[in-house]
Structures are given as structure tokens and as C-alpha cells.
Amino acid sequence: MNKQHLMSRRQFLKTTLTASAALLPATSVLAGSASAPARVQSEITIITSGWPLTPMPTAEEIEADKARAGYAEALQSWMDENPGVTFQQVEVNIWDQQAIVTAISGGTAPTYVFPTSIGGWSNAGARNAFIQGLMADVGPAVEKFGLIAKLTPGALAGWQPINQIEDGYMSYPIDSGMNVYYFRRDLLAELGIEEPPMDWTWDDLMNLAKALTSEADGRQGLGALVWVAGSTINDNGFDLLSNVPTPQNGWNWSKDTSDPRWGELLTAYRKLVFEDKAVYSDISYTSENLVNAFANGAIGMYQENVLGAFGSAAQEGSIAALAQRLNKPYEEVVGFRGMPRGANGYLSNPIYVGGVAIGPDTNAETLDKALSAVDYMFLGAGWDIQKAGQYAATQDLKAVFNYPLPIDGKYTYEGVPGAFEDAWGQRTKDDILYYAGLPKAPDEALYMPLEQNPGPDGQAFEDAWSTISYVADSVDPVAVLNQAQDTWNSQAAGFSSSVDDAAFIAGAKAYYEALDAFWKDASPEFYESTFKPWYDSKVLPALG
Amino acid sequence: MAERTIPGGTTDEVAQAEPVEAAPLRLSRRSRIEKWMFLIPAALFQLVWGWFPLVFAFALSFTDARVRGPISFIGTQSYTRMWGDPLLGEAFRITFIYAAMSIVLTFVIPILVAILLMEMPQRVMRWMMLLWFLPLSGIASTILWKYMYNPEYGLMQGIVRLLGLPEQRFLNDPNLVLFWLIFPGILLFGPGLIYMAALQGIPSSYYEAAEVEGASFWRKIWTISLPRLRPVISMMLTFAIIGSLQEFYWPQIMTNGGPGSASRTVVMYLYNLWGNLRFGDSTTVAIFLFAIIMVITVIYRTFYKEDPDA
Numbered sequence: 001m002n003k004q005h006l007m008s009r010r011q012f013l014k015t016t017l018t019a020s021a022a023l024l025p026a027t028s029v030l031a032g033s034a035s036a037p038a039r040v041q042s043e044i045t046i047i048t049s050g051w052p053l054t055p056m057p058t059a060e061e062i063e064a065d066k067a068r069a070g071y072a073e074a075l076q077s078w079m080d081e082n083p084g085v086t087f088q089q090v091e092v093n094i095w096d097q098q099a100i101v102t103a104i105s106g107g108t109a110p111t112y113v114f115p116t117s118i119g120g121w122s123n124a125g126a127r128n129a130f131i132q133g134l135m136a137d138v139g140p141a142v143e144k145f146g147l148i149a150k151l152t153p154g155a156l157a158g159w160q161p162i163n164q165i166e167d168g169y170m171s172y173p174i175d176s177g178m179n180v181y182y183f184r185r186d187l188l189a190e191l192g193i194e195e196p197p198m199d200w201t202w203d204d205l206m207n208l209a210k211a212l213t214s215e216a217d218g219r220q221g222l223g224a225l226v227w228v229a230g231s232t233i234n235d236n237g238f239d240l241l242s243n244v245p246t247p248q249n250g251w252n253w254s255k256d257t258s259d260p261r262w263g264e265l266l267t268a269y270r271k272l273v274f275e276d277k278a279v280y281s282d283i284s285y286t287s288e289n290l291v292n293a294f295a296n297g298a299i300g301m302y303q304e305n306v307l308g309a310f311g312s313a314a315q316e317g318s319i320a321a322l323a324q325r326l327n328k329p330y331e332e333v334v335g336f337r338g339m340p341r342g343a344n345g346y347l348s349n350p351i352y353v354g355g356v357a358i359g360p361d362t363n364a365e366t367l368d369k370a371l372s373a374v375d376y377m378f379l380g381a382g383w384d385i386q387k388a389g390q391y392a393a394t395q396d397l398k399a400v401f402n403y404p405l406p407i408d409g410k411y412t413y414e415g416v417p418g419a420f421e422d423a424w425g426q427r428t429k430d431d432i433l434y435y436a437g438l439p440k441a442p443d444e445a446l447y448m449p450l451e452q453n454p455g456p457d458g459q460a461f462e463d464a465w466s467t468i469s470y471v472a473d474s475v476d477p478v479a480v481l482n483q484a485q486d487t488w489n490s491q492a493a494g495f496s497s498s499v500d501d502a503a504f505i506a507g508a509k510a511y512y513e514a515l516d517a518f519w520k521d522a523s524p525e526f527y528e529s530t531f532k533p534w535y536d537s538k539v540l541p542a543l544g
Numbered sequence: 545m546a547e548r549t550i551p552g553g554t555t556d557e558v559a560q561a562e563p564v565e566a567a568p569l570r571l572s573r574r575s576r577i578e579k580w581m582f583l584i585p586a587a588l589f590q591l592v593w594g595w596f597p598l599v600f601a602f603a604l605s606f607t608d609a610r611v612r613g614p615i616s617f618i619g620t621q622s623y624t625r626m627w628g629d630p631l632l633g634e635a636f637r638i639t640f641i642y643a644a645m646s647i648v649l650t651f652v653i654p655i656l657v658a659i660l661l662m663e664m665p666q667r668v669m670r671w672m673m674l675l676w677f678l679p680l681s682g683i684a685s686t687i688l689w690k691y692m693y694n695p696e697y698g699l700m701q702g703i704v705r706l707l708g709l710p711e712q713r714f715l716n717d718p719n720l721v722l723f724w725l726i727f728p729g730i731l732l733f734g735p736g737l738i739y740m741a742a743l744q745g746i747p748s749s750y751y752e753a754a755e756v757e758g759a760s761f762w763r764k765i766w767t768i769s770l771p772r773l774r775p776v777i778s779m780m781l782t783f784a785i786i787g788s789l790q791e792f793y794w795p796q797i798m799t800n801g802g803p804g805s806a807s808r809t810v811v812m813y814l815y816n817l818w819g820n821l822r823f824g825d826s827t828t829v830a831i832f833l834f835a836i837i838m839v840i841t842v843i844y845r846t847f848y849k850e851d852p853d854a
Contacts, residue, residue: 097819101821132612134611284798360611491630493628495625
């Protein structure tokens, strides 16, 4: 080897330093010249994880899903009016609390975020997160785009009280949804079983699950994720009745799971899972597994948000695709029921108005454009352009009418012949409106003072639902619940609230008085048998 | 018995040789500057990405840290709170069991397998190495294993049925979930390839000499293979201890810590706390874990002898 071609350590160092020094100005010039035109072309970048808006679809994406043509047309019309704005897609799971909070704290969150996931899937948590600065104030856009006038009275009532916080707004509304149980109506007809009543109970649900279970057909009656175990008692008022105000403690709440009915209900659910084998359930399952299992006939019933259940038959795994495969009208194949009523008369209406929040690092100009796009695409002219374009590209009403609870009340769109009921059936629409119109209990978030400090989370109870759902060995649900209660209370002892006792007691009194009035009217049975005795014995003494 | 020889003379001659005192190395000023120029990038990297986060996390654990707004010093509140948190105690218990099982099953077994494989014909050995070298996506393999562990239709249940064993609940069984999470690591052979590479570096003359001496198979392993592997074992064990105590990825994807809390590790709990906006508590747990790993590693490094001839 020619030694002249080898570089000594010293030569290498010299060369590197010299080259770096020489290149530094050159790279600066290049960087400057490269970024200069970029600034001209794109002054504002809206970063999205794909929700609620995606960047402009490519020709290939439109070819793969023709309904995207309408979206592309609408977005292009907005971009024509807003030159210099680009959308950039990033991979962040905005539906995962840990992932999105990590992204926000690291300064890498997208422009659009979902408030409830940041707040641990509760309105109170989302509001606390907002005042802790995890979301930007969208108030200026609410005023600028005349939002209030665009919403139906029901949607406004569902959105404004939760989202208006102090002088600002937490999110900009785009849709409304609620969870329901979908079941195979065609199988019930085949088996000669009557459909459950509209105001069904958990007993009805469990009987239906057993009836739909067939080992010969490889089908289980109910598909369930871990939280369904909690639903069995939450649908009987567990969330409300296990939460006791304790203003004398550092943390103002404690858990009380001593009511014996919780153990009985959970034992009945475990029997359904492990003895009747009527529940399709495994620790590794996600909601996708259930959607696919329902679409391919492996389960006869499962819980799903109405927002996710109205995809067109062109979408693989959609309920409409199942009906098409069976060559039957959608309404004949699938029916749904709202949350089951409790045996004690408790009823829950999970309807909500969903909104998009903006990441806290977003500047005012980007916030304005980001919400201008949202307003245009969901509540403005862009919505009709999308829908007309979707219909023109697919000629499929199911691809167009996929929002069953429009917050602006529009069930028909300009340029689309037909309406929601033409796509999905009158009965489907009537049933949705029936459940959406059920009374809704007052939300704690509207009465209690905002909490600045973090408190104990729901991990102890999530562990309990997991044990009850998956552990086949002898498990005593009462012991599991008691352990969760003790763990939670032990954790709570380490926290202190930012709310002073007087403010807490005033808020709590107003909240429970509202609940007292609500239950007296909405469910006298629950009020007399359960709420009133509990209110008198646990709440009133605690609040003095 | 013939005296064993090593290059440079007999063992006795080497042992009796006078130690040569090394002259102190004096570097010129220019060389010293150069030395620092080479060191600075690595030192900066270590400071920025290693020590700064550690110090920052330590400071954060004494505050009510939040994303926006003023941060207050709260003393040892987070330490007191987390010390009394039953779920954290449980997470540490799970993590220690997981680490112990993981080290026994995916660290010790590969050493034995690697040694035994060295006895196989070269062709077989090459095939085995090729199979283990096949790149596997981590995410893809977790998804695959989720299906394989399904108690209804998974491949593993099929094997269990074929063998006439009682049906398993796999990841749904709180008593065995940790084993089933570690099990793929046994099949994937873990660090076995590194041991095989190290074993191939041992001169065959050592084994030939031992055979001439009449050493048995096990005697050769005990006196030649294992001592020569010591430096590699030492390094790999350090990584294994740290890695297993920081386990996150597999249980997070496969079980999300369940059933109950049966597979929730400390890092998973820490991550949950962070997501629940408990930044001070989360960093406190990180400090606890750091201290424990540090103590275990120091104790182990103090008592473990790396020198093959020691």
C-alpha cells in the first residue's frame, strides 16, 4: 500500500478542521438560499396526524378510495383562498394519552389534537389539561368564524358549557357521537329470537349474547374489550355512586365500593365470559379485532361509536360491507341499542359533541388558518363540496352520509340526491335520534371548580377490570373491587387539591343538587331506590 | 505431567519475570490539544444526551412540573407520594421477577446452547447462525406473537393440544404472563451469536492441548470456554441487567401491563404517570429506577472478575 495515501491522526484532524471552516460559510449561504424561497412558498404549515384533516390526497390515494376525490376538491378550494398554507402529516398517536402528552411536553405535537384524550378521556380531565396549558385557546376562531350561529341548539348545549373555560375555549366542534351496541338482526330473525326492547338492561344484553353464541358456527355473542367489565357496573351508576366527596381530606374525593350489588353484577359478567363462553375477549385484542370479528361473523354484538359504524360498503371491514356480502339491506342485517339501563333504573346517555383542539405551541396565525380550514371543511361550504364530490365519484349514498348526528343539523347536502335515511334506512335514523334525545345527567365538569393539581388516576380500577375480564381462575370480584378502592384511596392520600374547601363544597353542593333534580325527573325508580338513600347517607353528611 | 506453555515461555518463567516499570508518557502541548479535540465531541454528546437529562430529571422530581405556567419547588413531596404508592411497589416487584426470569432464560441458556453448538459440524453451525441472523421487525414479531398466543385459535394452543397438555390462557394468565412474554426471547436466542463469535476466537490449540491431557468435554468447557467468555459475559450481563430492569416494549404492546397489574413494569408505570400529567412523580420513579440499576451494576462489577486468567 502506498503510504502517501494514508493520513496520520494529525493530518486527519487538520484536514477536518480546515474543511469544516471552509464549508461553514458555504453551507450557511446554501441553507439561506434554500430556505428563502421556501418561506415565500409556504409561510404557514399545519401539522396533522391525519385527523381531522389530512394533507391533499395523492392521485394514487384517490384511485384507491374514490370518496377522497370530494375531500381533495374541497381542500383545494380552501387552499386556493389561503395561499401559502401547507399541510404536513406526522406520525403521532393523538388518541393515546401518554403518546400525545409526551409529544406536547416535547414540543413535537401536531397542530390538531383531541382534547379528551389529553385529559384521560373525561371532560373534567380535559378542562384541567386546558388550564394547565396543554391546549391553545381557540376563542378567537369561535368569534371570527361565527361558530355559535352554525350549531343546532342541542349541539351548542352539548359543546359550549364544557368547552368554555374562564375567558377561552378549549376546542372547536366538528361532530357528535355516542357509543351503542350493534347486533346482528338477521341472526336473531333466523334464530326466532325477539329483538331486545329499546330501553334494554344488562340482563337483556347478557341473554342476547348467550342467544347469539354458537359453537357450531364459530360465533360468540358479545365482543368485549377490557372496559366492558366496568360498563356492567357503570351502567348501574358505579361511577357516580363510588365517588364520594371528602373535603376534609387533602384530596377532595375518595372511593367507596362497598355496595354489594357491584360484586353481584361483576360475577354475572364473569359467568358470561368463563362459563357461558359467550364473550369474545382476550388481553391482546384491540377495537380493530372486534370490528373485524363483527364484519366476518365471529361475534354477534359489540360496542362501537356511531361515528365509526357508517362507512360505505367499499371500506373493508365496515358493517355495510357485511350487509353487502350477505346481499341484504343494511337495516335487515344490523340493529343497535344504546347503553343498557341499570337494574336499579340508572340510565346513561353517552352522547357528546367532539371538537378539535390546537397544540399549545401553535402561533396565532397558524391557529387561525388551522381552524379556518376546519370550519370550512366541516361547517362551511367545503362540507357540501366534499359530499357532492364523494357522491359524484362513488354514486354511493352510504359513502356520503357517514355522520349520523350532524352538529349543524344538516341531513341533506347540496348536489347529493337523497338523505341520510335513504342511505341507512329510516329506522336507523329514528333509533339514533331516540338515543341521542334521552336525558343526560349533569356533568361534574360544569359544577366543580377547576383543579390545577394532578390527582390519582384510574389505573387501580383499570387493573380491576382487566383481572375480572381475563383471569379465569377463581377471582372474587368483591375482593378485586375492594383492592382497587384501597389502592386508589391510598394513592389519594398523597395528593392535595388546589381548590380550597369552601369553593369545593359550594361546587359539589350545586352539582349534587342538579343531580338530585335530574334523577327525580329522569328516573324516579333509580332516584327512590338508589340515589336518594346514597345522597342522604354519603354526600350530604360529607358536605355539611 | 508436561508443563503447559504459553507464548514467551513457561508459566513459571513469566510469573518469575521482573515487572518492567513503564516510563510516564509525556505528550507535547500540541498532542494534548489534539487529544482534547478528539475527546470533546464524544464528551459533549455524553453531557448533552446522557448527564444533562439525568440532572434535569433529578431537579424536575423536586417540582410540580407542568407543561405551561410557573413551576414551584415542592421538596420531597413526589418522593413521599411515590414511596407510598402501592402500584409502584407492585411494578418494582414485577420488574425484578421479570429481570430475574429474563436473565436466567435468555442470558444463561444461550451461553450453554452456544457452547454445545460449537461441537456441531461446521455446516450445521453455519445454518443455525444464518437462521438467527435473519432480520425480524420488532413490531411485526409482537403482532405475530399476539396471534400465536391467542387462547382460542393461536398456534401455541395448537401445540399444547397436540402435546396433550392442559390448555393454557397464555397472556391472560397472571401467574405465567411474564414467562410467555420472555419466551420469544428464548427462541430468538438473544445474545447467543455473540457468544458463538467469541468462542470461535478461542485458539483450537487450547482444546487440542486439553484433549492431549485427557480432559473431558465438560472439563474443557469449565477450564477453557467459560473463562475465555468471561469478558463477553461480563459486558452482556451488564446490558441484560440494565435492559431487563428497563423493560417496556413487549409488555406494553402485548398486554398493556395486564392482566390486572401482572406484567406492568416500572418503566410502563412511569410512562403512564407522565401521560397523566404527573411529570414530577414520573421523574421521581425514573430516579428510583436509576438508583437501583446503579447499585446493582456497581455491586456486580465490583465482584465479577473479567480476566479469563484470574
